[in-house]
Amino acid sequence: MITLFQTAGSILAGAGSFRSVAGQIRSQLGSVRRALLVTSPSIRRNGWAEELRKQLASTGIVADILEDDIRPEPAAGDIESMHAKIGGETFDVYIGLGGGSVLDATKLLAALATNNRPLESMLGTDNIENDGIPTVLIPTTSGTGSEVTPNAIVTLPERQLKIGIVSRRLYPKLAVLDPELTLTLPKAVTAATGMDAFTHALESFIGRKANPISDMFALEAIRLISGSIIEAYENGSSIAARSAMLYGSAYGGMALAASGTAAVHALAYPLGGRFGIAHGVANAMLLPHVMEAQLDAVASRLSLAAEAMRQGTGSIGDCSNDAGTEAEWALEQLAEWTRRVGIPQNLAEYGITEPDLPSLAESASHVTRLMDNNPKSFTLGELERIYRKLLPVEGI
Ligand SMILES: NC(=O)c1ccc[n+]([C@@H]2O[C@H](COP(=O)([O-])OP(=O)(O)OC[C@H]3O[C@@H](n4cnc5c(N)ncnc54)[C@H](O)[C@@H]3O)[C@@H](O)[C@H]2O)c1
Ligand SMILES: [Fe+2]
Structure with a gap:
């Protein structure tokens, strides 16, 4: 059997590694000026989104926190609406901080930014034409493993289905594994x-x-x-x-x-x-x-x-x-x-x-x-x- 193994570009791991994310982004991605931070209500409440925004600012990266929070098991339509709201704004990196729902949404928002097509046309395997905006994925659940997979799963409420989008273009540039972020999991x-x-x-x-x-x-x-x-x-x-x-x-x-x-x-x-x-x-x-x-x-x-x-x-x-x-x-x-x-x-x-x-x-x-x-x-x-x-x- 012939196997092609791919994974995240780099993996930063260990308790406390979250505190080095900005520095790693600098060294892994080079010239980064603007970042978009995608997250969920529980993560905002824990203060981690704001902490990361400040950390990025201290290394000269201006980070916007996406206004809309990602809901669990995100719907394709919701992700497309968020993409539409981001509009023509350009970012050098999208950072997903949350459970699998957030990480999957981040991957797809990054793909939508460079592929002018609806998510529906990306369903299935190898249907994303262009590389997305580089992503950094920081899981807070253990978990989907989405930070190292080429998959993103969307819900299609009108068809009462969940479907996978699988593409090598969905691998992140950097995955960060910090168990301290999972201590608050109910x-x-x-x-x-x-x-x-x-x-x-x-x-x-x-x-x-x-x-x-x-x-x-x-x-x-x-x-x-x-x-x-x-x-x-x-x-x-x-x-x-x-x-x-x-x-x-x-x-x-x-x-x-x-x-x-x-x-x-x-x-x-x-x-x-x-x-x-x-x-x-x-x-x-x-x-x-x-x-x-x-x-x-x-x-x-x-x-x-x-x-x-x-x-x-x-x-x-x-x-x-x-x-x-x-x-x-x-x-x-x-x-x-x-x-x-x-x-x-x-x-x-x-x-x-x-x-x-x-x-x-x-x-x-x-x-x-x-x-x-x-x-x-x-x-x-x-x-x-x-x-x-x-x-x-x-x-x-
Ligand atoms: N891409 C993949 O390879 C892959 C694999 C499996 C599943 N998935 C998809 O991932 C989604 C599920 O992700 P999930 O299981 O990680 O759950 P989730 O991301 O939906 O999170 C579940 C709940 O836990 C909260 N939460 C997350 N981290 C927390 C923390 N540290 N402290 C307190 N609350 C926290 C979230 O806000 C949410 O309310 C589904 O849509 C599933 O289909 C993707
Ligand atoms: Fe799963």
């Missing part, structure tokens, strides 16, 4: 985004496009996240756990960039597009059930992932265990984590009922970019059955 966001990161690693590892480069990042992401997700959830102020989660998330993104996600993500998209379920929550709900539904096809890879999970959690395995037993142990762990970190297990909580399942399955089956990477080809009936696992019958 428990529910820690849980959902952490499980999303784990899903990136596991799906990249079991997927048909898995290769030696993606395997390396995926296994290390699995090890790191396994060893820290419960601690990050229960003790959010642990910088060690937050740090492991942020590296795990970035490595998950690198695995995803070299391989790709699969059926869990494909099934999650319609839950987000039609019912507004947050990306991480949808993936976390689905992950154990999708793996269980394809245990035969993934047992040997899942048993290797189990080894990395055992390394992360420090849990001793029995070396006489065969691949099937280890894969089942991994499944039990996933189900246990989702319980411990409070991932909802009932789609009815989001207004989904039995009659919605056939159309949800149909929508998921159309996400061929991801379904084609899945080890097992699911029939529509099998996809429905996976969703049905999350609609427990009352009284049973």
Whole structure:
């Protein structure tokens, strides 16, 4: 298999690295006079956007903070309206400071600035013609790994869909991994985004496009996240756990960039597009059930992932265990984590009922970019059955 691995131009990492962002921008991007800072309400409230604006000013870079805040799971139309408001103003760099929603929006705003076309025409793979404005991406969740991927996901409310835009032109010039920025994550966001990161690693590892480069990042992401997700959830102020989660998330993104996600993500998209379920929550709900539904096809890879999970959690395995037993142990762990970190297990909580399942399955089956990477080809009936696992019958 031939693999092309790409990632962010440079990566600045470590606790406190946020305080060196301006200096790095200077040394990585050369002559920068104006920056546009894209962010979200939680980040404004934490004071980080203003802190970064001042830091940039001290190195002679004038930064405007985009007036409109990015909302979670951004809609294509909202990003286009923001682009229209920016109008003819020119910036040397766009800086995204926030969760995956902010980072994806920043990538797309930068692409819109140099490609005079609607986002709709960029959907899918390799549909961006020109390089965008250079970007710097600073994640505050752990996370999507968007800071190291060529992906940006948009919601299309009128079509009740979420769709990916994938292009090498979306890689940032600089990614900054500072775990201190994730210390304020609420428990529910820690849980959902952490499980999303784990899903990136596991799906990249079991997927048909898995290769030696993606395997390396995926296994290390699995090890790191396994060893820290419960601690990050229960003790959010642990910088060690937050740090492991942020590296795990970035490595998950690198695995995803070299391989790709699969059926869990494909099934999650319609839950987000039609019912507004947050990306991480949808993936976390689905992950154990999708793996269980394809245990035969993934047992040997899942048993290797189990080894990395055992390394992360420090849990001793029995070396006489065969691949099937280890894969089942991994499944039990996933189900246990989702319980411990409070991932909802009932789609009815989001207004989904039995009659919605056939159309949800149909929508998921159309996400061929991801379904084609899945080890097992699911029939529509099998996809429905996976969703049905999350609609427990009352009284049973
Ligand atoms: N580009 C990619 O490779 C990729 C991969 C996976 C998911 N995604 C997309 O990313 C989006 C989801 O991103 P996400 O899961 O990071 O969530 P998010 O960016 O939507 O953030 C979730 C919530 O947490 C808040 N928040 C973020 N950082 C915080 C902090 N440090 N302290 C307190 N609150 C904070 C946000 O304001 C928001 O309310 C979805 O649209 C998803 O489809 C993209
Ligand atoms: Fe994801």
